[in-house]
Amino acid sequence: MEIRPATVSDLDAVMAIYDYARQRMAESGNPSQWIDGYPSREVILADIDAGNSYVIVSDGSISGVFTFIVGDDPSYAEIDGAWPDNSPYGTIHRIAAAPGVKGLADKCLDYCLTKGVNIRIDTHADNAPMLGWIAKRGFLYCGIIRVANGTPRRAFQLSL
Structure with a gap:
């Protein structure tokens, strides 16, 4: 798997992955x-x-996306x-995998x-799937934040 910045020419493939992710979320109780x-x-x-969107490519196809x-x-x-702490941090947002792709979150x-x-x-x-992965990778639960539309989210940090 290769990770590279997303480009405008990737947009249709990326949006198809997000469509699939919304469907999977609904099917899994979210x-x-x-x-x-x-x-x-x-x-x-x-x-x-902004240079913040990335695609994961495997076998020449986009298999996932994240910000x-x-x-x-x-x-x-x-x-x-x-x-x-208040150390510098980066935030992972909008992570999604194409159908059948495993291990994308780890990559x-x-x-x-x-x-x-x-x-x-x-x-x-x-x-539940994301919460399970977050726990497996050792993130610390920090509390509840609210996203732009005002809805609550569980927030975590993995410190270096």
């Missing part, structure tokens, strides 16, 4: 995390334009709980860890 077409083409284009933003995340400024995290900052991530309370 119908309310990515609602109303989130993430939209506009959100992903903004990620691409990684190094720097302060406005959603993390207020937390019902506490961050373990994403391994890549993000090469950036030399703590890693933060959040997810919906009903996202």
Whole structure:
């Protein structure tokens, strides 16, 4: 698997992966995390334009996508709980895999860890697969944050 920055020419493949991810979330008991077409083409284009969107390519096809933003995340400024420290961090957002792809989250995290900052991530309370992966990879539960639309998310940090 190779990780590279996403480009505008990747947009259709990326959006197809997000469509699949929304369907899988709903089927696994998490119908309310990515609602109303989130993430939209506009959100992903903004990620691409900012240089924060990445694709994972295997056998010449895009097998997954994620956003990684190094720097302060406005959603993390207020937390019902506490961050373990105020060291520089990067945030993983909008991670999704194509049908049948396994191990994508591990590849994403391994890549993000090469950036030399703590890693933060959040997810919906009903996202059991992601919560299981977060626990397996040793993230510390820090509390509840609210995303842009005001809904709560469980927030975690993996310190270097």
